[in-house]
Amino acid sequence: MTVRDNGRPSSSEVDGIAPGEGSASKSVDRPSFDDSAVSEEIEPVHDVPGGVDTATVDDHDAAVSVTGLKKRFGDGTAAITAVNDVSFEIETGSIVGLLGPNGAGKTTLIKSILGMVLPDGGTVRIRGIDVYDRPRDAYASVDAMLEGARNDYWRLTVQENLRYFATISGVDPDSVRERHERLLTQLGLAEKADVPVRELSRGMKQKVSLASVLAGGAEVVFLDEPTLGLDIESSRTLQRELRRLVEEEDLTVVLSSHDMDVVETVCDRVLIMSDGAVIADDTVDALLSGTDLHCIEITSSDLVASVVSTLENQFETITVEPRDRGSRIEVTTDSDGLYELLAHLRANDVTLERVRTIEPDLEDVFVDLTTLERRDE
Numbered sequence: 001m002t003v004r005d006n007g008r009p010s011s012s013e014v015d016g017i018a019p020g021e022g023s024a025s026k027s028v029d030r031p032s033f034d035d036s037a038v039s040e041e042i043e044p045v046h047d048v049p050g051g052v053d054t055a056t057v058d059d060h061d062a063a064v065s066v067t068g069l070k071k072r073f074g075d076g077t078a079a080i081t082a083v084n085d086v087s088f089e090i091e092t093g094s095i096v097g098l099l100g101p102n103g104a105g106k107t108t109l110i111k112s113i114l115g116m117v118l119p120d121g122g123t124v125r126i127r128g129i130d131v132y133d134r135p136r137d138a139y140a141s142v143d144a145m146l147e148g149a150r151n152d153y154w155r156l157t158v159q160e161n162l163r164y165f166a167t168i169s170g171v172d173p174d175s176v177r178e179r180h181e182r183l184l185t186q187l188g189l190a191e192k193a194d195v196p197v198r199e200l201s202r203g204m205k206q207k208v209s210l211a212s213v214l215a216g217g218a219e220v221v222f223l224d225e226p227t228l229g230l231d232i233e234s235s236r237t238l239q240r241e242l243r244r245l246v247e248e249e250d251l252t253v254v255l256s257s258h259d260m261d262v263v264e265t266v267c268d269r270v271l272i273m274s275d276g277a278v279i280a281d282d283t284v285d286a287l288l289s290g291t292d293l294h295c296i297e298i299t300s301s302d303l304v305a306s307v308v309s310t311l312e313n314q315f316e317t318i319t320v321e322p323r324d325r326g327s328r329i330e331v332t333t334d335s336d337g338l339y340e341l342l343a344h345l346r347a348n349d350v351t352l353e354r355v356r357t358i359e360p361d362l363e364d365v366f367v368d369l370t371t372l373e374r375r376d377e
């Protein structure tokens, strides 16, 4: 999927995406690939290779810079603030994960950056270029995959899709043939290169979408749930390929995912959103080491229903596994909570038969931060 050059959008939401057959409005019925016909149906980000004014692109500029971005939907008491004064910068050659519970504002933020939603305020710059002042130049180096595999042309073969998306990015597909071959090999699609996309499995279609996004040599890519529907091996391959592109080719990736393992493994930095605001912005290591979270597993035959029930009322994050005698519980809490837990167990004469501490992972930190935020509000 390529972000189209719509200029500053004039309505509150703009259809700026070139959809595939999965999206009814603009599917292309084209039995064989023809580069010359492409621009008639979907306006490319830029018309000709080298047609972008690169004179003002400064290598020192952040790949993406967002300042004071705001977006409200609706009016009056029914208004929803989807993005609330969000600012951040993303360094070139890094992968930044965008996390947040459902409705946190991730999609609206990404769509505002991509010019598909008109924000109420704030600025967005891509490689130093204001996307509203000079959308054509700003989006020349950008590509995006939103909503999984909807962006491919299912009647075209895998190879034809890659050539098509390279072309509409303003790149001669022959000049990036090697890149395409490598992408197909890395993603396990080489044998399917000449197969129409509609004949592929869901996971394979997902991989074609990703390959299409990377086909034109975009420098900044936005990936929404890129590993959704992929088997474990394909997901790992994709993560490796993303890291390779970031490290060897300075690709910049903004990745939105609910898969914490993927985010923890692949991202240099994580932005966590809640209710439209960014509530954490740090490296995965800093988020893990900076947390006051303790995850403790206790097994005891004295953990009978009445004791467990009081604990469940007292601690939000608790897993209970009943045993033949007693229970095994897992509690995630802060230091104060840990003391309270131990005091409660002592007061109820619970013998600690087995105690194990578990290192908190990104998911624990995420749940803790977003729950705290909601509670504070």
Ligand SMILES: Nc1ncnc2c1ncn2[C@@H]1O[C@H](COP(=O)(O)OP(=O)(O)OP(=O)(O)O)[C@@H](O)[C@H]1O
Binding pocket: 013, 073, 074, 080, 081, 082, 100, 101, 102, 103, 104, 105, 106, 107, 108, 109
């Ligand atoms: N077009 C729209 N009209 C009205 N409200 C909208 C619109 N788009 C999003 N919203 C609202 O804005 C808020 C943020 O939605 P958004 O889709 O950006 O969240 P999200 O973090 O991407 O959620 P999810 O993880 O569920 O995809 C939600 O309350 C949502 O209902």
